[in-house]
Amino acid sequence: MNALLLSAWFGHLRILQILVNSGAKIHCENKDGLTLLHCAAQGGHVPVLAFIMEDLEDVALDQADKLGRTAFHRAAEHGQLDALDFLVGSGCDHSIKDKEGNTALHLAAGRGHVAVLQQLVDFGLDLEERNAEGLTALHAAAEGTHPDCVQLLLGAGSSVDALTQKKLSCLHYAALGGSEDVSRALILAGGCTNVADHQGASPLHLAVRHNFPALVKLFINAHSDLDATDNRQQTPLHLAAEHAWQDIAEMLLVAGVDLTLTDKDHLSCRDSSDPSGKSLTFKQDHRPETQQLRSVLWQLASRRLRRGEWKKLACTWGFTEAHICAIEQQWTGTRSYQEHGHRMLLIWLHGVAMAGENPSKALFEGLVAIGRRDLA
Structure with a gap:
């Protein structure tokens, strides 16, 4: 960074003018390829931008830095709305992509700049434009866990179930980031919770693997397939047991009992329009009315039931092998x-x-x- 670039970076117009009048070379760039225009746009310094465009000669409006980003990209990436408007008014190219295939829309969405994102949407940038990895701007907003940007893009008509080259949906990225707000917004917009990525993992698999209990509950209530298997033939319950996520394992077991050990038609009683605020909870039962029964259960387990009899009971009540395996892996x-x-x-x-x-x-x-009438 030389003195000229620094004056543009910090928005010191008078210093910039003095340096230019003293013979400083205006067509300079730093080691990352940032020009005067990049520096001023990134900082949102409109008076400096105006001086560069109006008083200096042969300034390339769409010159790219070493990442392939123009001043327009830099303004969008850093949330500089006024600079963005100035560059558009100067005739910059909206559609240029950087070396990773990102448009300004991707950069603003990934950084969470709602006002800039709204302006770019109003400019008419293609919401479904993909970068080199196949991400749309909605993917970028979900990956960055920016619920406001997600809501804006969904409202503008972005496809909620678009897939990347690795078959990742926006819900996959929300699950990787552990964002309940983003996941809820995507689900309410009709996002499918059962899409499998290139490794066969659903968003529920990812939420379990990365230990996000609240997100697991959200996906369960949104009717995710609890028995879906990834490429390793592992269900979410297998993953919970493998990583010893006790709370999540119990949550999945309870959901399994409620949804498969009784009657799957119970699903129809749930309001699918809102995946939050369900009656199903996973807190331990401390109610006074169940205290005596819970005491009986403890006595049964610790003193009365012989080794292996709990499994016979579990099978009688419809627990699956996966349920039993998950319980067994919690203690040794x-x-x-x-x-x-x-x-x-x-x-x-x-x-x-x-x-x-x-x-x-x-x-x-x-x-x-199970043949224990004496205990019964």
Whole structure:
């Protein structure tokens, strides 16, 4: 950065004029290829931009830096709305892409500059233009976890289910960033939660893998396929067990009991227009009315049930192999079956309560079914 570039960078018009009048070379650039125009546009210094365009000769309006970005790109990337308007008024090319295939729309969306993004949309830039990796501006906004930009682009008509070259949807990027707000906006706009990327992973897989419990709950309530497998034949439950994410494993187990161990038609009772605020919760049950029953379950698991009997009970109640495997991977040790049994019984109790069944009757029948009428 020489003195001339620095004066443009910081918006010191008078210094710039003195240097130019003293013979400074105006066609200079730094090691990144930034020119006077880039420096002034990035800082949003409109008076400097006006001086460069009106008083200096042979200034290339659309000259690219070493990333392939023009002054128009730089203004969009840094949220400089006035500079953007000036450059448009000067006749710059809106459609130029940088070396990664990004338009100004991608850069503004990825950085979360809502006002600039709105202006670019108003200019008529193509919302579905892809960069080199196949990302649209909506992908960029989702990746940057900018819910306001996501809402703006959705309102302008961006495709919510556009896929990149690696088959990543906008919801995949929202899941990678752990953003509930972005994910909720995309779901409400009709985004599919069951799209598989190039590794076979759904957004739910990614939310589990990166340990975002609130996002997992959101995807469950949005009717994500809990049994979907990736290219390693792993379901979200397998991933939770593999990484020992206990809260998420329990959440998936409870959702499995509610959605598959009872009746999948229960899904139709849920309001799909709003994936938030559901009655399904994953908090531990501390209600006074269940205290005695919970005490009985603990006694059963820790003192009464023999090794392996909790699995027989689980199978009687419809738990799958994946459910049982996930529970078993949470504890190890010679007497870990007691913890396994207690965890299974609490999950079962939650499912019974959600279904509105009589837990005492169901427990009695379950114990009889495994040949423990004495305990029943």
